Amino acid sequence: MDHFPLTQSLKKFNTFGLEALCRGILSIENEADVKSIVEQEVHPIKILGGGSNILLTDDIDAFILKNEIKGIDIIYEDSETVLVNVGAGEMWHDFVMWSLSKNLAGIENLSLIPGTVGAAPMQNIGAYGVEQENAFHSLKAIDMKTGYSRTFFKEECDFGYRQSIFKKEYKDRYFITEVNYQLRKTTDKLHLEYGAIKKVLEEKMITSPTIHDVSDAVIEIRRSKLPDPNEIGNAGSFFKNPIIDIELYNSLKEEFTDIPMYPISDSHVKVPAGWLIDRLGYKGYTRDNVGVHKNQALVLVNYGEGLGKDILDLSKEIQQKVKEKYQIDIIPEVNIW
Ligand code: FAD
Ligand code: NAP
Numbered sequence: 001m002d003h004f005p006l007t008q009s010l011k012k013f014n015t016f017g018l019e020a021l022c023r024g025i026l027s028i029e030n031e032a033d034v035k036s037i038v039e040q041e042v043h044p045i046k047i048l049g050g051g052s053n054i055l056l057t058d059d060i061d062a063f064i065l066k067n068e069i070k071g072i073d074i075i076y077e078d079s080e081t082v083l084v085n086v087g088a089g090e091m092w093h094d095f096v097m098w099s100l101s102k103n104l105a106g107i108e109n110l111s112l113i114p115g116t117v118g119a120a121p122m123q124n125i126g127a128y129g130v131e132q133e134n135a136f137h138s139l140k141a142i143d144m145k146t147g148y149s150r151t152f153f154k155e156e157c158d159f160g161y162r163q164s165i166f167k168k169e170y171k172d173r174y175f176i177t178e179v180n181y182q183l184r185k186t187t188d189k190l191h192l193e194y195g196a197i198k199k200v201l202e203e204k205m206i207t208s209p210t211i212h213d214v215s216d217a218v219i220e221i222r223r224s225k226l227p228d229p230n231e232i233g234n235a236g237s238f239f240k241n242p243i244i245d246i247e248l249y250n251s252l253k254e255e256f257t258d259i260p261m262y263p264i265s266d267s268h269v270k271v272p273a274g275w276l277i278d279r280l281g282y283k284g285y286t287r288d289n290v291g292v293h294k295n296q297a298l299v300l301v302n303y304g305e306g307l308g309k310d311i312l313d314l315s316k317e318i319q320q321k322v323k324e325k326y327q328i329d330i331i332p333e334v335n336i337w
Helices: 031-039 090-100 195-205 211-225 246-253 272-277 308-326
Strands: 021-028 043-050 062-069 072-077 081-087 137-141 149-153 174-184 233-237 243-245 268-270 289-291 299-302
Touching: 021 031, 031 137, 031 174, 043 308, 090 211, 149 308, 195 211, 246 268, 289 308, 299 308
Parallel strands: 021 062, 043 062
Antiparallel strands: 072 081, 081 174, 137 149, 137 174, 233 299, 243 268, 289 299
């Protein structure tokens, strides 16, 4: 059994700002770097992007492969669309800003989501009624067992609500190195259905919004509601919104008359987990330097010197209380390391 010293701090590499040591951080700048890790049999390894969706609960006895693969290039275009190849280590928001600078539509609702482009397909990032799969074309990834590269087209990724094949059976198996997105030259199909977007546009008296207006509105809403990880450690929504049977929803509605829901199908509805947690009185709750954000009960926070295991304990307590009160299982969205 190897006894490798754990000397490298990961504190600056996760948006919760949690302390944890690892064997070392190896910068990955291109596909050849990934292949050489496999050839040299460097292991165990963990793949890291911006660290905005991980919870470090302990030291990590592994080498961390930090994705720094850059580049944004148009590789094909026709009269209506543009196919863009993006290095997986580009920051997602920088890519959104790039698309706006070229007046290309499709990802404007996904403005200001932290993290890298390579992690975006991993949980099929989504916000304000749009998911990255709406613009996704294909990706290239290296199999960390064999070192071979493979192209995955959309139908092979099994995208779902904050879900993909890379978060399920291929978890930790593939290093995503580049992603191709198909963006639209026509900018008339906007997604404004999320209440807050329309309200902000109305307040600004914008009657014919552009993709730039939508992005600005999303950025404004996000800045007003979500804690900035540079100020308070967090990883965004800690739990996914549960999708429940409509019969369970109807029985809960008898007791909790204002419980919100969004229809998913004839038989299922989505219930905002933030509402369930808020009603248990957790909004603003604090203990041991960790807690639940004061404006958004779905976001767990580290006030500075908190420990990952304390955040994990709090998350388990919340899961249990939600189960007891509503008979609903809420599942973490954050990757627990
Ligand atoms: P990391 O945290 O570094 O990694 C996450 C997981 O992906 C890990 O398991 C890692 O091993 C794996 N991974 C990372 N890169 C690769 C790769 N190249 N190949 C294979 N596996 C990889 N998410 C949303 O969906 N919608 C939101 O609106 C949203 N808002 C957020 C707001 C805040 C303030 C914060 C802090 C987070 C938010 N998130 C949101 C969550 C997070 O931003 C996304 O999940 C993002 O895609 C994570 O990117 P990352 O590069 O930081 O991934
Ligand atoms: P919100 O607008 O207060 O709404 C609460 C929840 O209700 C959201 O999570 C959303 O589910 C759902 N919802 C609201 N309007 C909806 C509609 N018209 N149709 C279907 N579902 C609707 O949420 P918020 O916390 O401010 O977040 C706004 C958006 O940013 C959401 O899409 C959210 O997912 C995203 N976000 C994600 C993270 C993350 O870490 N994953 C962090 C911050 C914000 P959905 O989540 O399914 O969209």
